[in-house]
Amino acid sequence: MVSLDATPRPIDHVLRGAPDAAALVDRDGTVSHAEADAAVARLAGWLAGFGFAPGARVATWLPKTRIACWMPLAAARAGLVHVPVNPVLRRAQVAHILADSGASLLLTQATRAATLEPGDVPAACRIATDAGEGDALSRSAADPNALAAILYTSGSTGRPKGVMLSHANLWLGAVGVAHYLAIVPHDRVLAVLPLGFDYGQNQLFSTWAAGASVTPLDYLTPRDVVKAVTRFKATTLAGVPPLWTQLLESDWPEEATARLRRLTNSGGALTPAMVRALRTRFPQARIFAMYGLTEAFRSTFLNPDLIDARPDSIGRAVPFAEVLVVRPDGTAAAAGEAGELVHAGPLVAHGYWQDDERTASRFRPAPAHSRYGGVAVWSGDTVVADADGLLRFVGRDDEMIKSAGHRISPQEVEEVATAGAETAEAVAVGVPDARLGQAIVLVARGQAEGEPALRARLKRDLPAYMQPARIEWRAALPRNANGKLDRSAIAAAVRA
Structure with a gap:
């Protein structure tokens, strides 16, 4: 090794x-x-x-x-x-x-x-x-x-x-x-x-x-x-x-x-x-x-x-990294409390090339309780650490769905949607709604014939406020240059 x-x-x-x-x-x-x-x-x-x-x-x-x-x-x-x-x-x-x-x-x-x-x-x-x-x-x-x-x-x-x-x-x-x-x-x-x-x-x-x-x-x-x-x-x-x-x-x-x-x-x-x-x-x-x-x-x-016991976890810090879960006021979040993932240590990049404004927004001084100090990456991602220090990814701040006073992680909806046979890929998107603030639209790869079974599972496994207002079916979902689902393109198409 x-x-x-x-x-x-x-x-x-x-x-x-x-x-x-x-x-x-x-x-x-x-x-x-x-x-x-x-x-x-x-x-x-x-x-x-x-x-x-x-x-x-x-x-x-x-x-x-x-x-x-x-x-x-x-x-x-x-x-x-x-x-x-x-x-x-x-x-x-x-x-x-x-x-x-x-x-x-x-x-x-x-x-x-x-x-x-x-x-x-x-x-x-x-x-x-x-x-x-x-x-x-x-x-x-x-x-x-x-x-x-x-x-x-x-x-x-x-x-x-x-x-x-x-x-x-x-x-x-x-x-x-x-x-x-x-x-x-x-x-x-x-x-x-x-x-x-x-x-x-x-x-x-x-x-x-x-x-x-x-x-x-x-x-x-x-x-x-x-x-x-x-x-x-x-x-x-x-x-x-x-x-x-x-x-x-x-x-x-x-x-x-x-x-x-x-x-x-x-x-x-x-x-x-x-x-x-x-x-x-x-x-x-x-x-x-x-x-x-x-x-x-x-x-x-x-x-x-x-991984069998904790398939929803992203684990702990890799070697040479310090990973912190931070409240909005910069203090350390408690176990079970959601906070922003902040990364400090020698793996932190040197900023964005010729872009001082975006560098200043993402690369900022590490929280006071960081053992490395210096410049840290404030990820914009929300995570939760359990009592054992294992982290669970909740979502990106700019992707969180705010519906009826709830902050909803798209990932939570997507995990339930893809747990059955109806679809292997799905993206949850928040769209403007006069009553709720945002309503959930689920974009799924598959056939509309599977919707009744998918709806039944969603109602069984998710609370009412996390139910999609509608499900849109696609033969394929777009991907970006790195092979990931292109969430921005999917969201833009839904909101168009």
Whole structure:
């Protein structure tokens, strides 16, 4: 198991497995840790050849190629700041990220570059459609507090904003996750999440920090994931709830379900019904429920031994994190009392790139009772800690439904809605109502024929004030660039 050494290093040092051990396995074969580090060194030399100033931003808009995997480390080794762009984004979003970050280089594919229109690429930004090789650079000696990456959020509630991450943020996040997941050198992690997503990028770093190997996968259908687990003998799979829903609806060979030893979830809460389904489908796997946000990378995880008894819990703080439940007056909330989740410690990002106003609203001084102090991330998420210190996610302040004097967590309605056979995915939305303030609309994936049975369960398991005023049925629900349900788009459509 990876030791919890709290001394951060430059992130390009993360390839630290045995030289001959596999670091990456894909359709083209196996790359050892030594070969991967050599590839990073040559790619860093190519980047250095452009003569960019230290700290210049270099963007990648690529699928999960080997180059895309090496670039976060190569940019750091060359003294540059990496800006990964999710490959599912379109030209307008890419143009915003290039302009906002002040990127000096965009490394992409010719087919993607061809979609960009005049004015999309700043005049000072070069475009490269093939990465070259230069003189190999030795490992970085950068200050761990120096900026290493800018990760842009998906932008479902406005234009994407860039979160500034240091070498220390990335390094400690990798070491901490590798430790609590207990990744070992013989593990093989199937990386299906976007590399521009903090959770997806950490799959690379935490795997390599443990000396294990990663298989990057771009997939079109859930069946592609099933096949890859089988073909590449994956032991570890990370996902978000919509992906788990799709995978649970797929056929799995026994060989694949028996091989998986570790399932990790973030980007949304697992419902109790989903936990039961995952337990049945993957009986050998330990299920790690996690909570995090890009601004602080990861905040909590639940010990898999507790997930059957506490499927609604997001657990306790991860290594190197301090997680506080705070009242509106800044004091500590008592056990059983709802409060805002505040994250302090060395995983806290350095704010939003060139956005002082939004930085000041989210990154504020830690509460007086924080052991770390300094700047903390005030998440805007409401949680409750029980007497044992286990946290339960209640909802986001901006998503809470205020109806007839009650504050209602959409998640509570959604968990009951998805506990039966009528629908596997649902989103609860508050809409203006003259009598109630807000009424609940439930948007569910499925057929309207299932509504009587769903209504019956909702009436049985939820109080009257939490009953949806109406249920809207959809054949599919929209997702954002990171594969999560696009709650903002769903809410906008309902309220239109």
